[in-house]
Amino acid sequence: MARPRSFDPDDVLEVAREVFLRKGYQAASLDEITAASGIAKPSLYAAFGDKHALFLRVLDRYHDGILGWAERVLAQPGPARDAIRQWLTGFVPYCSGAKGARGCLSINAATDGSLDQAEIRKSIERYNRRLEQLLRARLNADRAQFKKGFDPDLTAHTVMVVHTGLMTLAHQGSDAKQVQAVIDQVMTLLA
Amino acid sequence: MARPRSFDPDDVLEVAREVFLRKGYQAASLDEITAASGIAKPSLYAAFGDKHALFLRVLDRYHDGILGWAERVLAQPGPARDAIRQWLTGFVPYCSGAKGARGCLSINAATDGSLDQAEIRKSIERYNRRLEQLLRARLNADRAQFKKGFDPDLTAHTVMVVHTGLMTLAHQGSDAKQVQAVIDQVMTLLA
DNA sequence: TCCGTTATGTACTCTGTAGTACACAATTGG
DNA sequence: CCAATTGTGTACTACAGAGTACATAACGGA
Numbered sequence: 001m002a003r004p005r006s007f008d009p010d011d012v013l014e015v016a017r018e019v020f021l022r023k024g025y026q027a028a029s030l031d032e033i034t035a036a037s038g039i040a041k042p043s044l045y046a047a048f049g050d051k052h053a054l055f056l057r058v059l060d061r062y063h064d065g066i067l068g069w070a071e072r073v074l075a076q077p078g079p080a081r082d083a084i085r086q087w088l089t090g091f092v093p094y095c096s097g098a099k100g101a102r103g104c105l106s107i108n109a110a111t112d113g114s115l116d117q118a119e120i121r122k123s124i125e126r127y128n129r130r131l132e133q134l135l136r137a138r139l140n141a142d143r144a145q146f147k148k149g150f151d152p153d154l155t156a157h158t159v160m161v162v163h164t165g166l167m168t169l170a171h172q173g174s175d176a177k178q179v180q181a182v183i184d185q186v187m188t189l190l191a
Numbered sequence: 192m193a194r195p196r197s198f199d200p201d202d203v204l205e206v207a208r209e210v211f212l213r214k215g216y217q218a219a220s221l222d223e224i225t226a227a228s229g230i231a232k233p234s235l236y237a238a239f240g241d242k243h244a245l246f247l248r249v250l251d252r253y254h255d256g257i258l259g260w261a262e263r264v265l266a267q268p269g270p271a272r273d274a275i276r277q278w279l280t281g282f283v284p285y286c287s288g289a290k291g292a293r294g295c296l297s298i299n300a301a302t303d304g305s306l307d308q309a310e311i312r313k314s315i316e317r318y319n320r321r322l323e324q325l326l327r328a329r330l331n332a333d334r335a336q337f338k339k340g341f342d343p344d345l346t347a348h349t350v351m352v353v354h355t356g357l358m359t360l361a362h363q364g365s366d367a368k369q370v371q372a373v374i375d376q377v378m379t380l381l382a
Numbered sequence: 383t384c385c386g387t388t389a390t391g392t393a394c395t396c397t398g399t400a401g402t403a404c405a406c407a408a409t410t411g412g
Numbered sequence: 413c414c415a416a417t418t419g420t421g422t423a424c425t426a427c428a429g430a431g432t433a434c435a436t437a438a439c440g441g442a
Contacts, residue, residue, distance in 0.1 A: 030399075
């Protein structure tokens with residue numbers, strides 16, 4: 001009973017993600033989000049709470065999306081190196097492609113000093129931990145594919161560092177070919 | 192003639208850098224900077240212009256500092272690999288050490304969506320270009336130290352990617368030993 | 383000592399924006 | 413068709429913070 005919602009919350013979260021990605025947390029105004037999504041402020045507050053809570057919802061949703069995709073790509077059969085290369089390569093169009101070099105919402109949030117809120121930090125740390133854990137698990141499972149002395153844990157972390165660096169630099173516009181060349185060079189560490 | 196300044200502009204720029212680093216551009220209020228530096232707002236405006244101009248001054252100063260240091264470290268004699276390792280290692284305490292893991296002002300600014308101002312972008316791009324150029328020059332000069340097929344330009348860029356990744360992750364608190372391990376692993380690419 | 387000039391401090395204006403009060407619309411159940 | 417309930421839109425409030433007007437203080441020069 002009662003009046004039903006006139007909008008799909010997921011759609012609003014998509015729009016909000018775009019705005020947060022483009023403007024950053026502070027500079028993204030709720031007026032901009034309501035204008036872009038077409039719904040009015042009271043509806044937004046009723047559905048998601050205040051700005052901070054909305055951002056947290058958007059961020060968690062973003063994290064879940066990337067993690068789900070990473071799980072799929074990293075679970076594929078064949079050499080671990082190919083899976084990880086594909087995982088890294090998958091970010092190239094996502095962050096420096098046609099949609100514009102907007103970088104990664106999570107990294108932007110992590111480097112945004114105004115967001116030292118505990119919940120945001122926790123969400124980001126959990127996300128990074130889980131990503132790295134996926135890499136580590138795959139490298140450990142396939143450690144027989146590598147030379148003696150290969151360190152799966154360290155290499156997983158190094159791949160995370162490279163990933164983070166690429167996503168950060170992508171924000172200021174990277175050349176896709178160069179990004180791919182870096183990925184290929186780093187992949188020689190998986191031997 | 193006329194009344195002299197009661198403060199050293201460089202001191203104020205230091206203080207402003209701290210605040211911008213801790214809070215980010217948007218969230219750093221001028222009230223906070225004036226409070227921390229002890230000077231009043233009109234003096235600040237008279238000396239540096241508006242908030243944007245102040246930030247640009249701070250950023251340029253920061254860039255100059257890092258570039259000067261990089262020039263010195265990368266000019267040292269001996270194997271290029273050692274110089275570059277030392278350069279990378281130099282950032283560890285700077286960004287994840289006792290002063291707290293606050294990351295890099297330039298990277299924070301680059302990932303801050305609210306700062307798509309042309310001048311800021313230009314300053315950051317110029318900085319990155321010059322850093323990478325220093326690495327490239329050194330690797331090219333010492334290319335005889337490396338195996339046949341070694342690509343100095345690509346490797347310089349890869350080192351930049353790793354540097355950026357480390358600085359970005361340092362922002363959320365890295366373990367110094369792990370950072371060093373990553374650096375050492377990546378240094379095996381310089382062979 | 384007086385004047386011109388430049389810095390300083392107080393106290394303000396103005397604007398952008400987060401958050402909300404309230405009247406109204408839309409729906410379900412009786 | 414009515415009532416209860418929940419979403420919606422307009423219009424507001426509250427407030428933080430960027431930028432400034434103005435009176436005053438500190439200096440050098442004549």
